[in-house]
Amino acid sequence: MSVLRDLVEGIKGGSIEVVDLTAPLDESTPILMLPEPFGNTVPFKLEEISRYDDRGPGWYWNNISTGEHTGTHFDAPVHWVTARDGEDVSQVAPAKLLAPAVVLDFAAQAAADPDFLLEISHVTAWEQEHGPLPEGGWLLYRTGWDVRAHDQAEFLNANETGPHTPGISVECARYLAEETSIVGLGVETVGTDAGTAHSFDPAFPCHSFLLGAGKYGLTQLRNLDRLPATGAVVVAPPLPIIGGSGSPVRVLALVER
Ligand code: MN
Secondary structure (H helix, E strand, O other), X not given: OHHHHHHHHHHHHOOEEEEXXXXXXXXXXXXXXXXXXXXXXXXXXXXXXXXXXXXXXXXXXXXXXXXXXXXXXXXXXXXXXXXXXOOOHHHOOHHHHEEEEXXXXXXXXXXXXXXXXXXXXXXXXXXXXXXXXXXXXXXXXXXXXXXXXXXXXXXXXEEOOEEOOOEEOHHHHXXXXXXXXXXXXXXXXXXXXXXXXXHOOOOOHHHHHHHHOOOEEEOOOOOHHHOOOOOEEEEOOOOOOOOOOEEXXXXXXXXXX
């Protein structure tokens, strides 16, 4: 197919740039911290099996331990109670994992107010300027939060009232889930919901409505500032973990230059 040949030539020749939207994974990669009495995920960890030594003279390898929802990761519908019979990560159709993406940039607003919430009016104003949200595509919500990803405390931005990170209002989450045909929502924060979303009604509306509608989530993205508002294509395949509610994922964007 000449389309695929053109794609490969474009990547080789530089007319298509591949932008990595993924946070590197190590023990310091920020993870969600839920208050008592809730269970929590473990940090990412490497455990050495051998490194060109007695345990394996010619080879180096590790076991890894990680949560499904560690670092840049994919949320499957079954992650939330509103989709308890929904898809797990292994059941997501491969063709849905390569999709167009648009970037809604609210970094300035989030810098001024860490509790900034995206509203329906923001989305419709964006659509007036750039056209409709892509059918079967990702809405990538840029808040500039990726600059904090080197530090767990800065990233979670918690005080005595809990975490303060930007997100999406209840009404807007419902709108994106029920009134748009996006495949999912991608964010730069630790989860798709705002830091204060534990106190919303319903709590965690992005998880509740979007996963409940069979849509997906992508978290802890970076480099969204290197993507155009429209026209990028995102590749975001989770591991096919049978029964998995989520999976770490390498997220790549193809951008025409
Ligand atoms: Mn998650």
